[in-house]
Amino acid sequence: GKVDEIIQGLHAGADPKLYFDLQTMQTASTIWQELKDFSNKMSTFHTTPGKPVEIDTSTGEILPGNDQVQQFLLSAT
Structure with a gap:
C-alpha cells in the first residue's frame, strides 16, 4: 500500500x-477522520416526517402535497 x-x-x-x-499523510488522515465523524453523525440522524409537498421542477414552485401519499409513506415505515 501507500x-x-x-x-x-x-x-x-x-x-x-x-x-x-x-x-500529505497528516492532511489525508485529518480529512478521513472528518469524513468518518460526519458518516457516524449521519447514521444517527433522525428526521420527523412533515406534511408532503409537491415541487414543480419547471417553476421551482412548492405546493401542498397529497395527504394520501403521506398516509402511504407513514404506513411504509
Whole structure:
C-alpha cells in the first residue's frame, strides 16, 4: 500500500522533508477522520416526517402535497 511505498522511498534515500507523500499523510488522515465523524453523525440522524409537498421542477414552485401519499409513506415505515 501507500505506507509501504513511502517506507521503500525512504529506504532508497528520499529526503523526508521533500517527500510529498509523507508530507500529505497528516492532511489525508485529518480529512478521513472528518469524513468518518460526519458518516457516524449521519447514521444517527433522525428526521420527523412533515406534511408532503409537491415541487414543480419547471417553476421551482412548492405546493401542498397529497395527504394520501403521506398516509402511504407513514404506513411504509
